[in-house]
Amino acid sequence: MESSLLNIPEESYRVRLEVFEGPLGLLLHLIRKNKVSIFDIPVALILSQYLEFLDLMRELNLRIAGEFLEMAATLAYIKSRMLLPRHADEEDEEDDPRMDLVTSLMEYARIREIAKELSNRFLLERDVFARGAPIGAGTREDQEFEAGLFELTSAFVELMKRAETAPPMEVKMDAVSLRRRMVELLSQVKKHAQSGLTFQKLIKGLSSRSDAVFTFLAILELMRLNAIKAFQHEPSAIIRIFPGPRAWVPLPLVEDF
Amino acid sequence: MEDVKGAVEAIVFAANSPVTVRQIRETLGLDDPAGVREALNALKLEYEERDGGISMVEVAGGYQFRTNPRYSEQVTALRKSPRFRLTRASLETLAIVAYRQPVTRAEIEALRGVEVGGVLKHLLTKGLLRIEGRKESPGRPILYGTTKKFLSVFDLKDLGALPPLKEMEELDLGQEVFEE
Numbered sequence: 273m274e275s276s277l278l279n280i281p282e283e284s285y286r287v288r289l290e291v292f293e294g295p296l297g298l299l300l301h302l303i304r305k306n307k308v309s310i311f312d313i314p315v316a317l318i319l320s321q322y323l324e325f326l327d328l329m330r331e332l333n334l335r336i337a338g339e340f341l342e343m344a345a346t347l348a349y350i351k352s353r354m355l356l357p358r359h360a361d362e363e364d365e366e367d368d369p370r371m372d373l374v375t376s377l378m379e380y381a382r383i384r385e386i387a388k389e390l391s392n393r394f395l396l397e398r399d400v401f402a403r404g405a406p407i408g409a410g411t412r413e414d415q416e417f418e419a420g421l422f423e424l425t426s427a428f429v430e431l432m433k434r435a436e437t438a439p440p441m442e443v444k445m446d447a448v449s450l451r452r453r454m455v456e457l458l459s460q461v462k463k464h465a466q467s468g469l470t471f472q473k474l475i476k477g478l479s480s481r482s483d484a485v486f487t488f489l490a491i492l493e494l495m496r497l498n499a500i501k502a503f504q505h506e507p508s509a510i511i512r513i514f515p516g517p518r519a520w521v522p523l524p525l526v527e528d529f
Numbered sequence: 530m531e532d533v534k535g536a537v538e539a540i541v542f543a544a545n546s547p548v549t550v551r552q553i554r555e556t557l558g559l560d561d562p563a564g565v566r567e568a569l570n571a572l573k574l575e576y577e578e579r580d581g582g583i584s585m586v587e588v589a590g591g592y593q594f595r596t597n598p599r600y601s602e603q604v605t606a607l608r609k610s611p612r613f614r615l616t617r618a619s620l621e622t623l624a625i626v627a628y629r630q631p632v633t634r635a636e637i638e639a640l641r642g643v644e645v646g647g648v649l650k651h652l653l654t655k656g657l658l659r660i661e662g663r664k665e666s667p668g669r670p671i672l673y674g675t676t677k678k679f680l681s682v683f684d685l686k687d688l689g690a691l692p693p694l695k696e697m698e699e700l701d702l703g704q705e706v707f708e709e
Contacts, residue, residue, distance in 0.1 A: 293617065386692065389692045398613040400586075
């Protein structure tokens, strides 16, 4: 990815996004995206994409948790070990430098599967209800799953790559203007509370690249504050944005970010 | 028998949380739980066969009336509160605790590869997890376990009703594992 993709000045406002998925989630995401086998991970390829993702997060001024850097170091180490010639007499799987990583990834994949099975049960207050429901206007949400950071960022990068806009210009970004954008966006989302606001359309409809970046950051901040939620039917499908549980609570002041 | 069955149905209906066989037996002043069990099973079957808007479920060690999942949308439309939803981070953390309890925060973090302090706090506040004590190891870390509410929310009779753990070899490592 060329570093000029998003031209955000160094000292601009730093978004303090809680990374709600870890490095293992990102690795599984990349393995799935590249349709490669978990038992034969092309480490060099995955590492370069992994680093691209970190670069992008850095460019967006997202706080990168230490775990992500640790995993990058592990991948780099594995890659270097794989370049070393292996002894002919110990070429069995035990010697594969990827072993530990594969084990962690499989353990994690198993947890994800259990999590999915749990989520597929008839959950109280979601699928089934006991007596005593307070009566009032309900909110509608269907069986989509929540889109996380990776889904949103992937979709955003795709849009940015496709957009043939004018050369990037300096984005003047500060907490005050970010907050203003968040307020505008939130009221837009609340107006479309029933059908949701389409992320892709929202970004495409903006005239400049800096507007797009700004809007994207506002979305991430609003997600962190639980003011909005993003949902998606399946990976790489349209992402729709709905008001979250804290949509009607006043946004915190700039100092509180 | 019919009289006991009617009384049992009334008690389960009137209670605001799952009622145990023992609670019903004591309420009715019966010595033998067999009659209560028989009535509960008969009722469960009746509701199942009727296949209407209500079912009787065995959950969190007791019995409770719940709506038929077929009508979740309609009931949601009735309610003021937004539909219950758990994030992926919460679900993954619950999955680990459910199968490995009692478990420490470090053990959960090793499996998820990410810091879980905030998620644990959230799940404790929601009453889905609880502190079980401290591990007798250096630093005496806190041990976490699931609560009765966890069983109730996830429609589980007891912890034994959790879906069986698949062995590594059984894990379908095709695309679908990673779909979510």
